[in-house]
Amino acid sequence: xxxxxxxxxxxxxxxxxxxxxxxxxxFFMILGNVLGCFVSYFIWNAVFLSGGNDTMNxxxxxxxVVYIFLxxxxxxxxxxxxxxxxxxxxxxxxxxMRMIKPISYNSTFLFQELGNKIMTVCxxxxxxxxxxxxCRTIFTGEIQFNIIGFLLYIISCVFAYLINxxxxxxxxxxxxxxxxxxxxxxxxxxxVGFLSGTMIPFTFLPDFLExxxxxxxxxxxxxxxxxxxxxxxxxxxxxxxxxxQLFWVLVFWGLxxxxxxxxxxxxxxxxx
Amino acid sequence: MKNIKxxxxxxxxxxxxxxxxxxxxxGDFIVGIIGFLLGQFFNLLFxxxxxxxxxxxxxxxxxQVIFIYGFSLIPKGLDHLLFDxxxxxxxxxxxKGDFDKYLTRPINPLFHVMVEKLQIDALGELIxxxxxxxxxxxxxxxxxxxxxxxxxxxxxxxxxxxxxxxKIATAAIAFxxxxxxxITYMFYMVNDFAKYPVTIYNNFVKAVIxxxxxFAFTAFYPANYILTGENPLFNIGLTVVISxxxxxxxxxxxxxxxxxxxxxxx
Numbered sequence: 310x311x312x313x314x315x316x317x318x319x320x321x322x323x324x325x326x327x328x329x330x331x332x333x334x335x336f337f338m339i340l341g342n343v344l345g346c347f348v349s350y351f352i353w354n355a356v357f358l359s360g361g362n363d364t365m366n367x368x369x370x371x372x373x374v375v376y377i378f379l380x381x382x383x384x385x386x387x388x389x390x391x392x393x394x395x396x397x398x399x400x401x402x403x404x405x406m407r408m409i410k411p412i413s414y415n416s417t418f419l420f421q422e423l424g425n426k427i428m429t430v431c432x433x434x435x436x437x438x439x440x441x442x443x444c445r446t447i448f449t450g451e452i453q454f455n456i457i458g459f460l461l462y463i464i465s466c467v468f469a470y471l472i473n474x475x476x477x478x479x480x481x482x483x484x485x486x487x488x489x490x491x492x493x494x495x496x497x498x499x500x501v502g503f504l505s506g507t508m509i510p511f512t513f514l515p516d517f518l519e520x521x522x523x524x525x526x527x528x529x530x531x532x533x534x535x536x537x538x539x540x541x542x543x544x545x546x547x548x549x550x551x552x553x554q555l556f557w558v559l560v561f562w563g564l565x566x567x568x569x570x571x572x573x574x575x576x577x578x579x580x581x
Numbered sequence: 582m583k584n585i586k587x588x589x590x591x592x593x594x595x596x597x598x599x600x601x602x603x604x605x606x607x608g609d610f611i612v613g614i615i616g617f618l619l620g621q622f623f624n625l626l627f628x629x630x631x632x633x634x635x636x637x638x639x640x641x642x643x644x645q646v647i648f649i650y651g652f653s654l655i656p657k658g659l660d661h662l663l664f665d666x667x668x669x670x671x672x673x674x675x676x677k678g679d680f681d682k683y684l685t686r687p688i689n690p691l692f693h694v695m696v697e698k699l700q701i702d703a704l705g706e707l708i709x710x711x712x713x714x715x716x717x718x719x720x721x722x723x724x725x726x727x728x729x730x731x732x733x734x735x736x737x738x739x740x741x742x743x744x745x746x747x748k749i750a751t752a753a754i755a756f757x758x759x760x761x762x763x764i765t766y767m768f769y770m771v772n773d774f775a776k777y778p779v780t781i782y783n784n785f786v787k788a789v790i791x792x793x794x795x796f797a798f799t800a801f802y803p804a805n806y807i808l809t810g811e812n813p814l815f816n817i818g819l820t821v822v823i824s825x826x827x828x829x830x831x832x833x834x835x836x837x838x839x840x841x842x843x844x845x846x847x
Contacts, residue, residue, distance in 0.1 A: 345770055356638065
């Protein structure tokens with residue numbers, strides 16, 4: 310364990326340094342995405358005004374605000390760039406440099422990204438959660454923040470991040486088939502975005518689609534943590550959905566190992 | 582005059598190079614187009630689901646909203662198709678020191694950057710935009726006149742110019758900071774506001790997307806003119822004026838930036 314830490318600590322450090330070097334650039338990207346949240350906010354605001362009801366499919370407007378901004382927070386926390394990195398390395402052949410080193414391929418990525426995440430976590434969570442909670446308190450007239458819900462949300466986010474991480478590694482192997490990763494990645498992001506509930510809560514969908522989507526691995530990415538934060542799940546339901554998250558972590562972890570084995574056998578690096 | 586002729590010829594050469602490159606990687610180019618089509622498809626699905634719950638969006642019907650949405654994709658797609666290369670200046674060209682190449686060639690660097698690449702992915706947006714307009718037009722009672730059609734055709738290049746000008750200005754920031762890709766991204770994201778009727782926003786947002794980062798002129802205002810025929814002076818006239826003002830400002834920023842540029846890296 311100690312030895313492992315010693316091996317991987319430099320990767321965490323490298324990730325953190327990378328993140329802090331380009332923090333201005335990162336900050337502008339986050340600002341751009343927050344603007345996107347405000348577009349959603351205004352659309353939903355207009356929808357609730359036009360609908361005339363206080364609740365729509367189990368959501369009130371204050372809850373919708375929490376939903377929109379928590380979705381954004383969750384997506385940012387659990388984002389993972391594995392697809393692009395692995396694909397690029399397959400393409401340019403630098404993957405071979407990783408293969409000759411006596412350390413795990415996935416782990417180096419994981420730890421580097423964790424270092425990168427430290428900044429996101431430190432800078433983003435407090436202002437966003439605080440902002441959302443202040444809004445909610447003003448809207449409803451009472452404090453709704455639930456510390457246990459928040460802690461469960463964090464745990465759920467860790468599971469979600471791991472699912473996303475291993476899923477993206479698996480998807481990265483698509484570079485063996487499709488060379489244009491940017492396009493493939495874009496397609497993936499659109500589909501995953503919708504299926505993980507970032508655009509619209511599942512309760513707005515027809516019944517059978519809602520049930521189907523809840524069981525797909527994508528709901529475990531964004532939807533489950535946000536629902537947990539909002540206190541929509543309790544008791545056995547909570548256990549079930551977190552169990553489902555754990556199940557998907559294991560599935561994609563196994564799949565990424567398997568694909569790695571298959572891929573390395575077939576890997577043919579052009580040039581050097 | 583001779584200069585413009587030369588530029589047009591250069592443009593043709595660049596485009597034909599790009600098309601050769603695309604033919605080499607046919608699969609990629611289909612993947613890119615499908616990617617962008619899919620993105621638009623899910624946005625539409627979102628609108629459709631929302632409208633199944635409410636009669637109208639603060640007075641706008643589904644057809645009208647989709648028409649505005651479709652129209653917004655035309656200038657966006659055109660800029661994306663023709664001038665996508667501006668993104669790379671802020672993302673990596675300046676940082677890696679590759680910008681030197683543009684300065685050593687006997688053509689205007691800004692022109693060279695703009696026409697160097699053709700981003701065929703944008704066809705996804707353009708196809709979707711045209712399809713949405715075609716589907717919704719027959720359901721909307723629009724009064725047509727020759728003047729109106731001329732004004733609409735006239736306004737599209739100017740609306741496109743708003744996108745391009747904002748990209749030029751924000752890309753030029755990289756000449757001072759080495760990296761500005763995400764500043765471009767931040768400004769570019771504001772265009773999301775313009776895809777929907779501006780009447781859903783509060784006055785502050787309305788003022789910002791009308792006068793400060795004027796994306797509302799790329800979509801809602803011209804589309805509103807098509808739908809209602811009202812206020813051509815504001816909806817069309819101001820689009821032209823604002824886009825030209827923006828272009829002048831952005832070229833000034835670009836030129837100052839080039840003067841400040843110091844090659845980076847090794």
